[in-house]
Amino acid sequence: MPGSDRAGRIVSLVSTNLLESCYIYTITLNNIVMKKQEEIVSKTGFVIYNDGYSNNGKSWSLTGSPKPEYRFRDYESAYDVEDHLKEKVGSPENITWDSESCQMWAYFPDKRSAVSYLKKIEKYLESVKELV
Numbered sequence: 001m002p003g004s005d006r007a008g009r010i011v012s013l014v015s016t017n018l019l020e021s022c023y024i025y026t027i028t029l030n031n032i033v034m035k036k037q038e039e040i041v042s043k044t045g046f047v048i049y050n051d052g053y054s055n056n057g058k059s060w061s062l063t064g065s066p067k068p069e070y071r072f073r074d075y076e077s078a079y080d081v082e083d084h085l086k087e088k089v090g091s092p093e094n095i096t097w098d099s100e101s102c103q104m105w106a107y108f109p110d111k112r113s114a115v116s117y118l119k120k121i122e123k124y125l126e127s128v129k130e131l132v
Helices: 078-088 111-131
Strands: 002-004 010-014 023-028 031-036 038-041 046-050 060-064 105-108
Touching (some): 038 111, 046 111
Antiparallel strands (some): 060 105
């Protein structure tokens, strides 16, 4: 489904399998550039990726929500997922949150900090899963 990237260019994300990396097609003045998106998919339902674009200097994005086997409370919107992560995992200063009701987003300045936060999410969700 086409949309706009952060720079206002028309893009389409195409994937034949949800576990495969998506390809981003950027169309600018009739030129099509295809590049493979760098992404890490967590078994818990979250994904971090770098699509080559920057949001205020932060080029790594975290999105998603817990899969059913990691969902221990009801969420009415993605804001609830964001609040849950902030409450239980924390919210380091280098994260920029930009969630909307249907999608949770957090932006990181580098891969290391994004991966570190994703590992904290996984550790928290695994520990709660063991208790249930």
